[in-house]
Ligand SMILES: Nc1ncnc2c1ncn2[C@@H]1O[C@H](COP(=O)(O)OP(=O)(O)OP(=O)(O)O)[C@@H](O)[C@H]1O
């Protein structure tokens with residue numbers, strides 16, 4: 001079953017084109033990574049899919065319906081959850097309040113069960129429940145951002161650079177939790193510059209360069225591709 005199929009997607013900022021016709025597929029239950037150098041258009045891709053940027057042309061088929069040009073709240077309600085780069089938490093709200101914001105559309109009787117699931121995944125968030133989001137460490141903020149993306153029980157979770165600016169030990173922990181979510185069948189589309197962790201997690205991967213997909217394959221194949229290593233990933 002295909003969850004998300006992007007076809008010929010072109011978008012940019014005003015008249016400045018960034019995505020030059022992107023095709024990609026995320027099947028239900030799959031983890032797909034998009035990797036590529038700075039400025040290649042990774043964040044622009046996710047912003048376009050979630051409706052923050054209106055595409056110039058192309059299709060964003062989600063469960064068979066075209067989301068291109070729809071408002072972001074409509075896309076979120078359809079089951080596409082987006083965790084932006086840096087998380088964009090509400091700094092003056094507590095951890096628990098941030099989580100409840102993510103669950104605003106969830107029926108009240110299901111909310112506590114959802115929070116329990118989150119606390120099982122990231123126990124630290126329960127301990128920090130009454131603390132303001134602004135006071136969390138970088139890694140804790142990222143865990144909260146991912147969790148806020150999860151409490152709406154999305155059909156697909158889109159993550160922009162979950163490892164950005166986080167200490168290596170916490171990056172490992174976050175990816176360990178992402179492996180657990182994958183094992184539970186969660187569908188994920190993530191973009192990363194930290195290719196080692198992302199390609200190890202991903203079933204399939206795409207390499208984006210200058211707004212174009214230049215390579216696709218299994219996470220392992222992309223990680224092992226010598227051209228990619230040298231030119232794009234700086235390894
Ligand atoms: N709001 C904006 N207005 C104009 N140009 C923008 C805007 N945001 C990003 N760009 C440009 O779009 C291009 C792609 O940016 P994008 O953020 O998608 O890249 P990225 O692959 O996510 O990079 P990084 O790995 O550094 O996060 C860059 O050249 C960037 O300067």
Ligand SMILES: [Mg+2]
Pocket residue numbers: 042043044085160161
């Ligand atoms: Mg980016």
